[in-house]
Amino acid sequence: MNDMTSQPIIRFERVTVQYDDDPPVLRDVSFEIERGKFYTLLGPSGCGKTTILRLIAGFIEPTQGNIYFNGTVVNRVPAEKRQVNTVFQDYALFPHLNVFENVAFGLRVKKMKSADIKVKVREALRFVNLDGYETRRISEMSGGQRQRVAIARAIVNRPEVILLDEPLSALDLKLRTEMQYELRELQRRLGITFIFVTHDQEEALAMSDEIFVLNEGIIQQSGTPTDIYDEPINRFVADFIGESNIVPGRMTRDYLVEFAGKPFECVDRGLTPNEPVEVVIRPEDLEITSPEQGKLRIKVDSQLFRGVHYEILGHDEAGNKWLVHSTKKATVGEEIGLTFEPEAIHVMRFGETEDEFDKRLEAYGENGHVK
Ligand SMILES: Nc1ncnc2c1ncn2[C@@H]1O[C@H](COP(=O)(O)OP(=O)(O)OP(=O)(O)O)[C@@H](O)[C@H]1O
Numbered sequence: 001m002n003d004m005t006s007q008p009i010i011r012f013e014r015v016t017v018q019y020d021d022d023p024p025v026l027r028d029v030s031f032e033i034e035r036g037k038f039y040t041l042l043g044p045s046g047c048g049k050t051t052i053l054r055l056i057a058g059f060i061e062p063t064q065g066n067i068y069f070n071g072t073v074v075n076r077v078p079a080e081k082r083q084v085n086t087v088f089q090d091y092a093l094f095p096h097l098n099v100f101e102n103v104a105f106g107l108r109v110k111k112m113k114s115a116d117i118k119v120k121v122r123e124a125l126r127f128v129n130l131d132g133y134e135t136r137r138i139s140e141m142s143g144g145q146r147q148r149v150a151i152a153r154a155i156v157n158r159p160e161v162i163l164l165d166e167p168l169s170a171l172d173l174k175l176r177t178e179m180q181y182e183l184r185e186l187q188r189r190l191g192i193t194f195i196f197v198t199h200d201q202e203e204a205l206a207m208s209d210e211i212f213v214l215n216e217g218i219i220q221q222s223g224t225p226t227d228i229y230d231e232p233i234n235r236f237v238a239d240f241i242g243e244s245n246i247v248p249g250r251m252t253r254d255y256l257v258e259f260a261g262k263p264f265e266c267v268d269r270g271l272t273p274n275e276p277v278e279v280v281i282r283p284e285d286l287e288i289t290s291p292e293q294g295k296l297r298i299k300v301d302s303q304l305f306r307g308v309h310y311e312i313l314g315h316d317e318a319g320n321k322w323l324v325h326s327t328k329k330a331t332v333g334e335e336i337g338l339t340f341e342p343e344a345i346h347v348m349r350f351g352e353t354e355d356e357f358d359k360r361l362e363a364y365g366e367n368g369h370v371k
């Protein structure tokens, strides 16, 4: 018998989705979803996020590849036979039913006994802090409360997986932040796998155990929020997640990269000597010092006070622009020095995706020698 706990709850194996002769909307997508974690699909509009949710929910089938639930292929298993519930962006609540009946709806369809329904709905409403709202009409609930009703409806039958398609996008910023905490907390208490879709990178960083960054139907990078923030794999990811300085450079050899006309020690290896690369340094990894002590010199073009830090924009002699986050103030027009650690430099091969990166390092060998 399969050990249900050790294998991923969901696995995509080289899944492609294509409509007619259009370019594929998902290309060769492979990933694993582990039980009880919070996952986020992050990417710009049209990159294929909802398509992945629809594949998991069973609303569409892959054109190529396989989808596994607990080790079994489910490509043709219909939605109602999967242990998955979806929270839709517009919540899809029934405005003419009260809160209780909205949450009870699926259980009634399944012909569950009335007494059992009562227990389950009460419990689900308690989970989302809507005790006592049973008889309220949906039209009398606020946006945040409707959101909670939609979540109660998704969790009432304890599915194995809950899919959430941009569930917070209709809320204002403050409520949205509150709901981020609530959702994350709810997921921890329930221990159900959540797959959450957003195009908001801060939301993804704040909430997830693991993030899949998607662009044009391809997973660019997957990993923990810190992995992805600290080690973006290409320009797209570096640009999409947080603010970055991205400048052109050249990999002189392992652990030495050249940019802005100077050599810098770094921690990257496995690229071809003299290969053109893109170099990323996060604005908060740059420290201001005197021009003499700086590894780089920039001229300050503008400065904004952002509450906790100053946001300083400048340029170096090679014409690269630099964004610096610092608690130190600078003066527009003055020359300042910038220092940074070798670890703050991230070297990226042009347009490389995670799959390609993994293959490259594998071929390169763990001990630093080409196999
Ligand atoms: N039934 C369909 N027929 C043809 N093309 C489709 C169909 N459904 C989706 N697409 C296309 O697939 C691509 C991915 O769509 P998807 O809904 O997955 O994007 P998304 O990442 O969820 O975007 P958004 O953030 O705007 O919701 C889009 O280009 C879309 O036009």
Ligand SMILES: [Mg+2]
Pocket (backbone or CB within 6 Å): 049, 050, 051, 165
């Ligand atoms: Mg979508």
